[in-house]
Amino acid sequence: MNTTDNLRKTIKTLVSEKKVDLFLGWEKGSLPLAATPLFVTTEEEADRAIFDVTCGNNLSIYFTKDKKQYADKKVGIAVKGCDARSVVLNILEKQIKRENVVIVGVPCNGVLDKKKVLAATEGREVLELMDNGDTVTVKGKGFELSLNRQEILSSSCHACIYPDAQEYDFFMGEARGEVPNEERVKEIVDFQNLPDSDRWEQTRVEYQKCIRCYACRNVCPSCYCNVCFVDQNDPKWIGSTCEYTDTVIFHVIRNLHVAGRCVECGACERACPMDINLLMMNRKVAMEVKDRFGDVAGLDIDGKPAMSDFKEDEKQKFIMG
Amino acid sequence: MNMVSLDKKKFGSFILELSAEYTVYAPGKAGGKTEFIPVESEDEIDLKTLVTDLSPKGIFFPHSEVLYEYDKEGIRVPQKETGKPIAVWGMRGCDSRSLLMLNKVFGSAIQMPDNKNFQDPYWKEKYDSSVIFGTGCNEPLSTCFCNWFEGGPHSSQGMDVFVADAGDRFLMEPVTDKGRAALDKMSSFTDSTEDDKTTAAQLASEAQGGMAEPMDVNGLGEMLNNKYDEPVWEEVSAKCINCGACTFSCPTCHCYDIQDEGKGSSGKRIRIWDSCMFPIFTMEASGHNPRALSSQRVRQRVMHKYSYFPEKYGEFLCTGCGRCVTVCPVNLDIREVLKRINEYKKQGITNG
Structure with missing residues (x-):
């Protein structure tokens, strides 16, 4: 039985046995390159659930939307490895209760990045997509291409170490285990090794693209402040223009607000309508957190998030030099 | 010529x-x-x-324009x-x-x-x-x-x-x-x-x-007015994450905010794109927000385009460019929302 069939069966059981009031999954959307979130409350709706290379959305954002809309409900959720870490983080940060969530892990081989597919089709519109595992076939008017899966994966997937949910109630297939990933820090180290002026220039160019739509913030499961700092206007912390002097501040502060909380799912980067490389800075901060506090966000349900904990022996560079 | x-x-x-x-x-x-x-x-x-x-x-x-x-x-x-x-x-x-x-x-x-x-x-x-x-x-x-x-x-x-x-x-x-x-x-x-x-x-x-068959938009505005208080808005907005990608990529969305950036005795007044998708768009000084929920904000966007604007200016505030469809991070497709509303017409239900 493939993952999608398995997932549909599990959702049906959970719904029919009233183990959950609602199940969050993915279904085929109106466009071929992206699945769309599915909210299942009946057995019939469960038959629309899918899991494939287009299921990029991290569904745990919906726990904290509209001020914890599902706080009193039992909610089931389909998760990739990164999404599971978001659910765990939401639990550790007391946004949801473990006993109210049924976590269903799916075996993930990475999700696509729209811009990489469009680069492969040289901008031609894709009208149909098929996920064949190692390859992904895309069709459009007058063309059909078989793309190597690795070439179209989101940069977050290339950097992924934990493709499987570490915390789950059900798992739909075979877990891949930890993926040794020597190359994952290369982009970050290369950037670090640049002279200051080049780093600044690259940062400025990147964040200058921002149009302040906040898609990155709103798809981020770790961004759930009741009032975001950019929306506070008494006092006003930051300008709202798309001058880079404002946009850089927005992105750097968001970056620091998710330090030790970013699960590196890449949802921000895939959502960005302006193709800003948002992930590198977040991954750099995650590296720092791991190095200084030994913590990987959302990995351990019995742990404490790095920024909510203090150990006497932890490395404090800013004091000890 | x-x-x-x-x-x-x-x-x-x-x-x-x-x-x-x-x-x-x-x-x-x-x-x-x-x-x-x-x-x-x-x-x-x-x-x-x-x-x-x-x-x-x-x-x-422009996104940000200095007025003076x-x-x-x-x-x-x-x-x-x-x-x-x-x-x-x-x-x-x-x-x-x-x-x-x-x-x-x-x-x-x-x-x-x-x-x-x-x-x-x-x-x-x-x-x-x-x-x-x-x-x-x-x-x-x-x-x-x-x-x-x-x-x-x-x-x-x-x-x-x-x-x-x-x-x-x-x-x-x-x-x-x-x-x-x-x-x-x-x-x-x-x-x-x-x-x-x-x-x-x-x-x-x-x-x-080369274009797909259009949906019949006749009477869409009246249909929407009659559906203001229906649960359909919660249904269609469930996946919306309330970012402004749709409104900022839209060629017809034109809501803006005016902000002052001052320092000492000098400063400037700037007009900046705003989005009805943001909670702060309608936040009042008292702390009350008449559109606190995502469903209320999605409804506003749809109503403004296909009901309020036609009422005032005689045409829909949408040209069908499809940018909001392409850019939406959760594939909330405005065409599907309108088709969902139009279903009421097929059913012959027009009054609430």
């Missing part, structure tokens, strides 16, 4: 000619995405992209850098139509209650003197739905010159006197032949045939 033919080999000199009289904007690459950028030569122009990632509304209504600066000496309105009027090359019918809609809001005299007429000088300064060279779409995308409204792939509404891309040449036909006057000043093209006219007509009919 009738239709003229511009050999694509002469496109470069045409752009140079145009640049002598105008500040020229055209689709181009900006940081990997396509948007309308100021250009000086043919090389910077992207002739392939049909619907640019960002709409051209920013040319006339102030200090102890007084108030100063920033002056334009060059005195040249704006020419836009390559605007599609959906986008040129959107300018007509925005012009109803910013450009037309609105009678205020105190009998004063209001026109937005910042918009008018740029828009009134501009010349729009619009291009017909020969192969509309699957996300295009201009034919739902009063547009079409070869519609010339809102354009001053309509351009049909006939492979090796552009067939240009003046639509307004302004367009005719602009062409009169240039010489890179030749008169068109009877063949050219046939080709242009054929391209238009093929393009029209």
Whole structure:
């Protein structure tokens, strides 16, 4: 039985046995390159659930939307490895209760990045997509291409170490285990090794693209402040223009607000309508957190998030030099 | 002047000619995405992209626009850098139509209650003197739905010159006197032949045939008004994450905020795009928010486009460009929302 069939069966059981009031999954959307979130409350709706290379959305954002809309409900959720870490983080940060969530892990081989597919089709519109595992076939008017899966994966997937949910109630297939990933820090180290002026220039160019739509913030499961700092206007912390002097501040502060909380799912980067490389800075901060506090966000349900904990022996560079 | 033919080999000199009289904007690459950028030569122009990632509304209504600066000496309105009027090359019918809609809001005299007429000088300064060279779409995308409204792939509404891309040449036909006057000043093209006219007509009919069957939008506004309090809004907005990607990429969304940035005794007042998707859009000083929920904000966006605006200005505030469909991070497809609302019509239910 493939993952999608398995997932549909599990959702049906959970719904029919009233183990959950609602199940969050993915279904085929109106466009071929992206699945769309599915909210299942009946057995019939469960038959629309899918899991494939287009299921990029991290569904745990919906726990904290509209001020914890599902706080009193039992909610089931389909998760990739990164999404599971978001659910765990939401639990550790007391946004949801473990006993109210049924976590269903799916075996993930990475999700696509729209811009990489469009680069492969040289901008031609894709009208149909098929996920064949190692390859992904895309069709459009007058063309059909078989793309190597690795070439179209989101940069977050290339950097992924934990493709499987570490915390789950059900798992739909075979877990891949930890993926040794020597190359994952290369982009970050290369950037670090640049002279200051080049780093600044690259940062400025990147964040200058921002149009302040906040898609990155709103798809981020770790961004759930009741009032975001950019929306506070008494006092006003930051300008709202798309001058880079404002946009850089927005992105750097968001970056620091998710330090030790970013699960590196890449949802921000895939959502960005302006193709800003948002992930590198977040991954750099995650590296720092791991190095200084030994913590990987959302990995351990019995742990404490790095920024909510203090150990006497932890490395404090800013004091000890 | 009738239709003229511009050999694509002469496109470069045409752009140079145009640049002598105008500040020229055209689709181009900006940081990997396509948007309308100021250009000086043919090389910077992207002739392939049909619907640019960002709409051209920013040319006339920029994301952030300084309205005036102030200090102890007084108030100063920033002056334009060059005195040249704006020419836009390559605007599609959906986008040129959107300018007509925005012009109803910013450009037309609105009678205020105190009998004063209001026109937005910042918009008018740029828009009134501009010349729009619009291009017909020969192969509309699957996300295009201009034919739902009063547009079409070869519609010339809102354009001053309509351009049909006939492979090796552009067939240009003046639509307004302004367009005719602009062409009169240039010489890179030749008169068109009877063949050219046939080709242009054929391209238009093929393009029209390439579009999916439109939804019938008759009575949509009234239908929406009757559905204001229905649970359908919670249903269709469930996946919305309330970012502003749709409103910021939309060629017709025009809500803005005015903010002051001051330091000591000087500062500036800036007009900045705002989005009805953001909770702070309607946050009141008391702390009360009349649109605190996502479903209320999605409803507002749909109602404004397909009910309030038509009520006030006589047409839908949507040209079917499909950008919001393409850009939405959760694939909340506005066409599906409208189809969902239209189902009520099929069921013959119109009253609540």
